[in-house]
Every structure is written in structure tokens, then in C-alpha cells.
Amino acid sequence: MVFRCDLCRIEVPDADHTKGKRHQALLNARERFEISQNSSIYISRIKPEHDENILKDYFSRFGQIKNCFIDKEKHTYAIVEYENIDSANKCLEHSDEHKLNDGSRLKVKQRNHHEFKSKRMLISEQEFLNINKEKEIEQHAIMVQKLNNQLTIDEQAETIVEQEKITDELFKMREEFFKELEIMFIKYFPEAKLCLTGSMANSLATNLSDMDIVLILNDTYIEAQHLSSSNNSGESMNIDENSCSNDIDMNQNK
Structure with a gap:
């Protein structure tokens, strides 16, 4: 008989799996996750001048605070996590009475609950490999079909190039990386060029x-005939300035 562990997302031969270290670790992680959610409150209507210290100073009257963080992007909400659930419940009992020293009225409610998901729950390693393999087979079949529909080798080559060429998104990311790298070097070496x-x-x-x-x-003008590199045997290899493998014309002034 085969048992399925929904927590670990695997099938096991017997129930002894639940005594294993990995399963127990996930149980403990899920318990901590649920306690954290039940011990947390969601605070809205905060203002830009309200920082974590102001919120901690006010909400600590209901119990010891474990964590407090404010939305860094819009600064419109915050989450306060207490050391225990009782403190959070005590705060929620006064949900309509939270007023800071500057007169700001805050809205407080229970933090939204989310389902606990470990990395293994999101997708198992074997499932990931199977999905990738299926995609690879599917893409290969599509490519073969496209090539079979081409009449000439040139058309087939163009199809392969079109399929394998870098995406616009990735090209843009690399272009932006190059620009940032260039700015960094020029900052310290004004005459530098990339x-x-x-x-x-x-x-x-x-x-x-x-x-x-x-x-x-x-x-500085660099003459190609003066450049050399060493191979694994230690022998000097001269770089031919006319070689088609050179990416840069070394005879040009830089």
C-alpha cells in the first residue's frame, strides 16, 4: 500500500515517513508559520512620517513585539508581529480606537492568512525534471516540423537562427548591465573605455x-605583433593580426 504525504508532496511505502527528520522539520516550519500569522496584525492608514519606532512605541502597549516592518514601496501599511497570539487578539479588540500622538487614526485588522507552502510543495524535483523534459521534447518536435517545411538549406538555417537568437528582453538586460558597468569604470577611470x-x-x-x-x-597604441600569450606547455603563441578569430582590429588607434 502506498501513502501520499501532502506536506512533503511525495508518495511513500508506509506511514513511518511521518517520523522522518524532513517531515518533522516541515511540520515545525508550518507550525511556526501559522503562529506567526495568528500573532500578526495588519495596519493601514499610516503616513510617511510614521516609522517603525513610532509604531512599536504605540502597539507595544498590547504586548511584546517580535517584528515590525513597513511597506517600503508605498509606505501605506505595516505589519506588527507579537510574541504571542494573545497580544494580537488584545490589540484587535480595540481595532476602532487606535490613535497616535499626532492625531492619526490607524485601521487595524487581522493579518491575511496564507497557506503554508514549502519549496517542495510548490513543485517536486522530479516533477520539475519531467516538465522540463516534456518542454524539451515538444520544442524539438516543433523545430523538426519547421525544418521539414523549408525547401532549402538557407531557409532551414534562417529558421534555426530565428529560434535560437537572443530574446529582446535578455538583450535589453545585458545592454543595461553594460551601461552600468561602463559608468562604474568611468567614475574611477575617466579615460576608460568599454x-x-x-x-x-x-x-x-x-x-x-x-x-x-x-x-x-x-x-595607448598597441601593436598586434607585440602581443603574445602562453599555452599550457609554456610555449609562446604569437597572435596573428590578420586572423579572423580576432574580435578587434589591433591596428586601429583606440
Whole structure:
């Protein structure tokens, strides 16, 4: 007989699973989560000048406060968590009587309850692998169908490039990252220059492509024939300035 543990989201051969360390850890985590929610209150109508200290000073009259945080984005609500449920209930009994020293009237209610979900509850590892595998198979089948519909190799190549090219969203993110990086270097090295090379510069980038960036700290002229690098055997390898593998024309003044 097979048992299913809804907490761990797995199927087990017997009920002894509930005695395991992982299951017990999730039980304790769920209990702490529920206590935290039941011990918390939701406060609205707060003003920009109301900080955590002001709220703690007022709401501590109902019991010891464990945590207090204010919405940082809009500064319109706050959540206060007490050390125990009784303090939260005591505060809620006076939900229509909360008035700060500056005359502001606050609205207080029970914090909204959410279902406890561990990472494993959201999606199991095996389910994740299965979903990815199914997507991979589906995408492969779609690609094969598209290629079979093309009449020439050129059309097939264009289809593959279109499928694999970097998305506009990812390209924009990398572009913004490059700009921020450039600003950072120029701040400390005013004469510095950053240059994109490789696939990100020649529009051949894919979603898996890296970013090749060259940092130039001054306008010194560099002759290609003077550049060399060492291979694993320690022998010197001269870089051919005419090699098609070079991303930068080293004969140009930078």
C-alpha cells in the first residue's frame, strides 16, 4: 500500500515517513508559520512620517513585539508581529480606537492568512525534471516540423537562427548591465573605455551566449605583433593580426 504525504508532496511505502527528520522539520516550519500569522496584525492608514519606532512605541502597549516592518514601496501599511497570539487578539479588540500622538487614526485588522507552502510543495524535483523534459521534447518536435517545411538549406538555417537568437528582453538586460558597468569604470577611470565584442557586438548572440567585454584604460597604441600569450606547455603563441578569430582590429588607434 502506498501513502501520499501532502506536506512533503511525495508518495511513500508506509506511514513511518511521518517520523522522518524532513517531515518533522516541515511540520515545525508550518507550525511556526501559522503562529506567526495568528500573532500578526495588519495596519493601514499610516503616513510617511510614521516609522517603525513610532509604531512599536504605540502597539507595544498590547504586548511584546517580535517584528515590525513597513511597506517600503508605498509606505501605506505595516505589519506588527507579537510574541504571542494573545497580544494580537488584545490589540484587535480595540481595532476602532487606535490613535497616535499626532492625531492619526490607524485601521487595524487581522493579518491575511496564507497557506503554508514549502519549496517542495510548490513543485517536486522530479516533477520539475519531467516538465522540463516534456518542454524539451515538444520544442524539438516543433523545430523538426519547421525544418521539414523549408525547401532549402538557407531557409532551414534562417529558421534555426530565428529560434535560437537572443530574446529582446535578455538583450535589453545585458545592454543595461553594460551601461552600468561602463559608468562604474568611468567614475574611477575617466579615460576608460568599454567595448562589446564577439556575438553580442555582431548580432549573433543566443540566450546562452556570454558577454565579451574589452576594457581600455587609455589611448595607448598597441601593436598586434607585440602581443603574445602562453599555452599550457609554456610555449609562446604569437597572435596573428590578420586572423579572423580576432574580435578587434589591433591596428586601429583606440
